[in-house]
Amino acid sequence: MDFNNSVAMRKRNKCQADFDEIADRVKEIDLCDEDLNDAVDNICKGIMDYICLVWSPAFRYDFDPYFRKKPCFDTRGGSGSRCSQFLAFSQHYRSKFDKFMKIYSRVGIYPKEDVLPAARLSPPIAIDEDVLERYKSFKRFDTVVDHSDHLFSKLPIEQTTEGWAKNIREEWRILRNGLPETIFVRAYESRMDLLRAVIIGAKGTPYHDGLFVFDVYIPSMYPLVSPLVRYHSFGFAINPHLFECGELRIYLSESFGQFSKTLWPSDDLTMLQFLVSIQERVLNADPLFHQPGFVDSGPSVAAKYLSLLYNEDILIKSLKTMIYIMNKPPKNFEAFVVGHFRNRVVDILMACNAYRDGLAQAGGGGGNKEESCCSMEFQKKVHLCIYDLGTAFRKIGATEALEHLSPRATCTWLYGYRRN
Structure with a gap:
């Protein structure tokens, strides 16, 4: 031999x-x-x-x-x-x-029922001819009236001081002048203690192209104490810092990830900085590495493997969140939701096709033929999501989706049901 x-x-x-x-x-x-x-x-x-x-x-x-x-x-x-x-x-x-x-997947301190999707789909959104024009002119910051679906709207109004109201109006001014292109905020004249922020998921993350809604309650002792934040989760824990009930726990100190540090490290922190921190530390490319316990683990093979599986799980939940948002947009953001998804329908479906075909990893977008990093189970789940995405896009009048759907998904688009 x-x-x-x-x-x-x-x-x-x-x-x-x-x-x-x-x-x-x-x-x-x-x-x-x-x-x-x-x-x-x-x-x-x-x-x-x-x-x-x-x-x-x-x-x-x-x-x-x-x-x-x-x-x-x-x-x-x-x-x-x-x-x-x-x-x-x-x-x-x-x-x-x-x-x-x-x-x-922690449940959190709030009742989960508040953030679960409705048992039945909401009536079709009234799509008028100027919805895209209203989307283009949608302000990053504005004040509105209706706060009925705000997750903190049932909290009683606390007794506040003139100094508190002055601080809130200063926060409004900072938000009006400093919000980035991916964060949109609505305040309420009749409830100055409430805010609603919608953050667009960034490219290159498992949250890409999605809309993520955060409701904020500002207590009477603000800024000495932190605001309360609750995410419209629909029952999905899309990040180690976001619970299924929508509760947010994020440590904003420099020594991030250490439980000994406080949530609200300084009364000099503004609401703008707070929202940007949520975007950077929650809706990022590697959310698992921002989980306490993984922060210092380093880029080991095991950590990368876990992160890949985690991103696949998060991306599926992100796609389902898109569907729920389109089915029932948050109040005062109806035109923005319709315009956003009609504007990005092609990008979303092309990315989904790439995930389904094994041509891109979770969060990497579409069309990376040089490297494929996705599991077969993930591909199957994306394939199933495409059907429901097609139905949701049809509901908001995103006709551009038709040419990017498979023949079977087109049946969902045209007839509103799944073909076995």
Whole structure:
């Protein structure tokens, strides 16, 4: 027997044994933070050793389902059966990740029923001819009257001082002059203690092109104490700092992530800075790395793997949030919601098509053919979301969506139901 071939065979056998041992160890662990991290480290170490020592570069390229261009199944056995084994192993890890997410999807202090979507769809939005014109002229800051759907509207009005009212009007002035292009705010003349902010999800994040609604309550002791913030979550925890009920917990101190620091570090902090901090520290490209406990973990292989799975989960929830927002826009933002999604319908559906086809990772937008970083389960979930997106776009008159829908999704667009 050729010496080189015998060495290669021994390496293959050793790697296969190591890989099987890792798989057996992970399947037996109980679900907790330490065990989960150890399991992921073992998974990644075993996979990298196995790939680097055993497989050729050509097959290595198509092996990992999280870093591949297309699925690799070989029904004839051989290396393809090993790939199938790994896909099953990866699915087992995915189930553990889902259990981990369920445990840490915190409900929060507020009643969840307030933010759940209505059981039935709302009546069609009145789409008039000048809706896009009103969208284009939509002010970043303005005062309005109707606060009936504000999540803090039922709180009693506290007794305030003239100095408090002066501070609030100064906050309004700062917001009117300083809001970035991606944040829109409405204040209420009759309830100066309430604000509503809508933040546009940035490109390159799992929140891209979405609209995220935050209701703010300003207490009578502001700015000595922090405002209360509640997100219109529809029951989705889209960030480690956002609970299912919409509660927000974010630490704005310089030593971010340390629980010893306060939520509101200084009475010099303005509402504008507060909203920008929410955008930067909550709706960012790697939300898991901003979770206390992951902040100092560094860009390890295990952390990147977890972040990828987390971003996939968040992007699906973000797409569902789009659907609910279009079905029932928040008051005083109706024209903005319609105009925004009609303006971005093509970008959203092109990105969804890329996710569905495995051509882009979660949050990366569409059309990155050089690298694919998405799981098969994620692709299936995006495919299902496209149907409901088509229905929501049809509801707001976004006819540009038709050419970007698949034939089956077009049935949803035209007839309003899913075809099996």
